[in-house]
Amino acid sequence: MAITLVTGANGLVGSHVARALVVRGDTVRVTVPEHAALDAIADLDVEIVVAGATDRSELRRALRGVDRFFHVSDAMTLRSGWHDLYEANVIGTRIALEEALRAGVERVVHTSTIAAIGPADGRSTADETQGFNAARIGLAYANAKAEAEREALRACAHGLPVVIVNPAHVLGRGDLHRSSTELVRRFLRREIPLYVDGALCIVGAEDVARGHLLAEERGGVGERYILGGRNFTNDRLFADLGRLSGVEPPAVKLPLHAALALARGFEALPGRPPITVEEIRALSLQWAYRSTKAKRELGWTTGHHEQPLIDTIEWYREREPDAVGGVGARQPLALRVAGFGVGRVLGAARLLGD
Numbered sequence: 001m002a003i004t005l006v007t008g009a010n011g012l013v014g015s016h017v018a019r020a021l022v023v024r025g026d027t028v029r030v031t032v033p034e035h036a037a038l039d040a041i042a043d044l045d046v047e048i049v050v051a052g053a054t055d056r057s058e059l060r061r062a063l064r065g066v067d068r069f070f071h072v073s074d075a076m077t078l079r080s081g082w083h084d085l086y087e088a089n090v091i092g093t094r095i096a097l098e099e100a101l102r103a104g105v106e107r108v109v110h111t112s113t114i115a116a117i118g119p120a121d122g123r124s125t126a127d128e129t130q131g132f133n134a135a136r137i138g139l140a141y142a143n144a145k146a147e148a149e150r151e152a153l154r155a156c157a158h159g160l161p162v163v164i165v166n167p168a169h170v171l172g173r174g175d176l177h178r179s180s181t182e183l184v185r186r187f188l189r190r191e192i193p194l195y196v197d198g199a200l201c202i203v204g205a206e207d208v209a210r211g212h213l214l215a216e217e218r219g220g221v222g223e224r225y226i227l228g229g230r231n232f233t234n235d236r237l238f239a240d241l242g243r244l245s246g247v248e249p250p251a252v253k254l255p256l257h258a259a260l261a262l263a264r265g266f267e268a269l270p271g272r273p274p275i276t277v278e279e280i281r282a283l284s285l286q287w288a289y290r291s292t293k294a295k296r297e298l299g300w301t302t303g304h305h306e307q308p309l310i311d312t313i314e315w316y317r318e319r320e321p322d323a324v325g326g327v328g329a330r331q332p333l334a335l336r337v338a339g340f341g342v343g344r345v346l347g348a349a350r351l352l353g354d
Contacts, residue, residue, distance in 0.1 A: 008072035015040035016209035053092035085144035097155035115142040119285035163219035168228035171308035172205030188324035194252040203229035204308035230305035246327030
């Protein structure tokens with residue numbers, strides 16, 4: 001019997017892909033790292049194989065008898081170091097797809113990200129035709145994801161039938177590693193001390209999983225498909241999170257240069273900084289996209305744009321009821337005072353400029 005393999009199945013996207021495949025009726029095998037938390041797939045009828053992301057012999061064993069392969073790389077964040085990002089994404093993708101080619105896998109879906117395309121220019125949304133433009137920004141996460149995508153295309157050029165999907169910023173239930181949903185968690189815990197202008201494309205994990213299956217069924221070999229939902233400005237995203245959760249949004253919004261200077265100061269202090277230079281840089285960009293190609297060629301659709309926000313809020317309130325803010329929770333007094341002061345100063349500066 002043919003087997004469908006999913007790597008990274010203990011992560012947010014991987015667990016939803018595995019779940020969607022079980023519902024479709026596939027015989028599913030999943031790989032997970034040693035000692036991985038399996039809560040997100042504990043109720044699924046799947047074969048679980050322990051395999052490291054860069055262990056060739058373990059991946060070779062996992063690929064035996066597989067005809068469909070969903071390569072969902074390990075969850076990483078902006079705070080992950082370059083070595084870990086490179087190992088998990090670039091080396092891991094190279095080894096996994098080389099072994100898939102060796103095993104004669106009939107169809108591969110490689111999970112990339114919009115970060116591998118890079119931010120839009122601010123005048124319009126970006127699509128799959130945009131060349132990678134984020135190298136100049138210095139975001140290690142984006143650079144690693146772009147290089148991993150090049151590994152997938154290299155394997156495709158050698159005869160492996162690969163389709164690439166580029167999910168936007170994924171929200172939803174089941175993010176055990178606090179990867180892409182960490183933004184919402186920190187919002188609920190009132191741990192975002194400041195923010196800047198920017199935009200972010202949000203998509204639900206269940207929609208992304210359906211996009212993976214459609215890419216496997218209908219996608220063109222060597223093609224990539226953006227899986228994105230609503231494009232939010234940072235102002236709108238935090239306002240909607242506040243409205244849906246009842247938690248007061250961050251009070252301090254700064255010009256980019258001021259936010260970067262403050263983040264550098266945070267990083268110079270002992271301990272874990274509340275926000276980093278890399279996070280500020282990422283937050284300031286226009287991660288805004290259109291998914292016209294996926295809708296046209298795959299028949300992909302998304303649910304209501306607020307549902308991923310609601311699902312993530314509810315999931316963290318169930319998991320961390322004593323840590324996240326309830327309805328009516330306000331920002332710390334010091335931040336509210338700082339936000340008021342910054343607003344007055346910036347307002348006065350605008351009046352003087354006029």
